[in-house]
Amino acid sequence: MxxxxxxxxxxxxxxxxxxxxxxxxxxxxxxxxxxxxxxxxxxxxxxxxxxxxxxxxxxxxxxxxxxxxxxxxxxxxxxxxxxxDKEKKFTYEYGTDLYYEMLSWVMFQMGGIGPMQGQANHFRLMAPVYDTYGMKRYIDETKRLISVLEIRLSKADWLAGDKYTIADMASWAWVKGAPSVDIDMSEFPGVERWIKRIAERPATEKAKTATGALPDDKMKEMFDGMKAKMDAKKDEAK
CATH class of the missing domain: 3.40.30.10 (Glutaredoxin)
Structure with a gap:
């Protein structure tokens, strides 16, 4: 070695x-x-x-x-x-403007979308009690963060420069699941096109298989069941 x-x-x-x-x-x-x-x-x-x-x-x-x-x-x-990635297919040369643009979007996901949408998922799908405040706070913040992506993706195919990079991969893995917390993606047409663009890449399906992720239809079915259980908790609390 x-x-x-x-x-x-x-x-x-x-x-x-x-x-x-x-x-x-x-x-x-x-x-x-x-x-x-x-x-x-x-x-x-x-x-x-x-x-x-x-x-x-x-x-x-x-x-x-x-x-x-x-x-x-x-x-x-x-x-x-x-x-x-020696050929820089999915990144940019270290030290260049585009490298730091890409890095900024990666950190935007790490510090924003991941933590906020993760909390939205918790309160909408998994919390032990129905918490209207928690749901609204984190779903609204997730929507705000997606609207930041929309500013860029309404006028460009990719987040950093003119190619698909790890910046796109990082946010896509989260944002594609936003409908599970009742976010209407038709409000963000640029993001919606970008989600579809990445989903259609052959490597994307291979990556989902490698992680053991459920197929999209099974995932939706599971989340719908979790939301129904959470809604029942709201009714029980009345």
Missing amino acids: SSSPPYNKLSYYTFGTPNGLKPALILEELGLKYDSHQVNIMKNEQKEPWFLDINPNGRIPALKDGDLRVFESGAIMLYLTDMY
Whole structure:
């Protein structure tokens, strides 16, 4: 093994969630050979000692390249493009204006869309009680963040420059699921076209399979059932 990365022995630890999907998208777009390991977060496998050695935060996803560990989905995506995208197909040359434009959109997802839509998902789908305030707060903020994407995507195909990059992959993995928290995507036609554009890429379907994500129709059925249970809690509270 070489003394510095890349080591070309990739193991990806994931689950069928938006964050689990994000690095899988770039792994598949680059056509990299990697071992995919399902970490069942429904059984708290991410809290087991073997996984905490890879990610001390006890969250999926995580990546190992040889003995090197990388955790946090955004860090994994940057590592993969830094080390394996030598032709800069899905990134830009480090230090250029477009590199920092791309990085800004990646961080926008990491600090905004992911946390806010994650909370919207919790309150609309999984909270132990029906919380009108929590739902409204996080769904409204998710809509605001999607409207920021719309500013760009109403006049461009991609978030950074003129090509599909990890900036698009990061946000797409989350935003495609916005209808599950009752967000009408027809309000954001540019985003809606962008979602469809990425969904149609062959690597996208491969990435979904690698993470063990449910097919879209099954996912919708599951979320509809979760919303119905949450709505029943509202009725019980009356």
